[in-house]
Amino acid sequence: MKSVRIIPCLDVDNGRVVKGVQFLDLIDAGDPVELASYYDKQGADELVFLDITASSSNRDTLIDVVERVGETLFIPFTVGGGIRTIEDARRLLRSGADKVALNSQAVATPSLITEIADEFGSQCVVVAIDAKRVNTLDGEIGPNTISWQVYVKGGRQATGIDALKWVRECQARGAGEILLTSMDRDGTKSGYDLELTRQVTSAVSLPVIASGGVGTLSDLLEGVVIGGADALLAASIFHYKETSIQQVKSYLLDHSIMVRH
């Protein structure tokens, strides 16, 4: 039976969680390991850590976080941000990460996907895609057609690449999973971009994690029922304690969506 994974996402900057920290009264000031453990106890199925600074000077700090998480937490976790070479990936995986998430560098050097998949297995290669709606894309897609363009560098740089074309290429190159973020919806709490999610889940057979825009419990349900997502990622609703992972799971179970419980 299919069961949907609920994945809190922690943005890490220089060894500290930076999103929503001030709202988490019960949790110490944003230590990623403590927050990870808190979510684990709540029943998170998996965790994603995104190193949002990802400068080389912060690398050792990140490795330290990954090692500490791996010592106490026995659920899968993904680490992304600033992975440029197979050596970067090796270091994270050797430190205890189960998967690495590639984003900008996968676009810049798509062969990196294959290289890491060949060495460590596809299951540990997540390609994170930041996609934004466009109506036309340099004549490639005609007017009145919805399409999505891939952005890199934390959403700052357009690539001109069609998201559906890119996701198929990621699959062909050996990616094991797609982390799909709608830039239009991210942080808006107006729900996932369901059309984008549906199109991507239809385009590839890989597991797809939906991300960006969750505001309510029904948004999560729609991500699965309409979007076809295999996993649901959220940050704000968990960080700001608007809902707990148990609440999300009870709600999904009440609507006949299987989750670990």
Added chain:
Amino acid sequence: MICVIDYGIGNLRSAQKAFEYIGANSLLTSDATLIKQARGLVLPGVGSFGRTMDALIKTGTCDLLKERIEAGVPFLGICIGFQMLFETSDESPSSRGLGVLGGNVEVLSPKVKRPQMQWNRVEVERDDSILFRNMDPSPWMYFVHSYAPSPTDLRSIVARCNYGEDIVCAIEQENIFGVQFHPEKSGPAGITLLRNFVDKVSG
């Protein structure tokens, strides 16, 4: 001492970290002398069947593992390490497994998303199971795989899960233990399972 076999590919640290957490004396190694002294052996991992066998041969652990398993040393295979116990696999038709158990490793049904990358409920079928002692009879475990073994000796099967079809996900046969899921990534239930294996090794 438990040796977690290091055959150089994949992420093998997490299994050993789980044993450390339990407090078991464990080492991640491919050293033949240590493997010969080990009271328990664990073959963890992810990757393809053929590539794992190539790595076992390259590190000189293939024959050694077979010898130790046949000598009765408790052995736990995890995921690809479980599949390696069998003779052949759909994944790598030109490779042979360790062959200490009869059967082929078969690709999952085309009706379902492959790999199965999710938590799934495991149905324990044998009350005398050692691995599933002190546990809910239907624990949730974390799976990442596209293939699963079809053992010729059905008596060795202790648990199945349903993923489009019934999948054999745990076997126990004398000193040989194998699980298709990742106990080292399955939270408290997984830790209990590994602790049960450690108790078997120590007992």
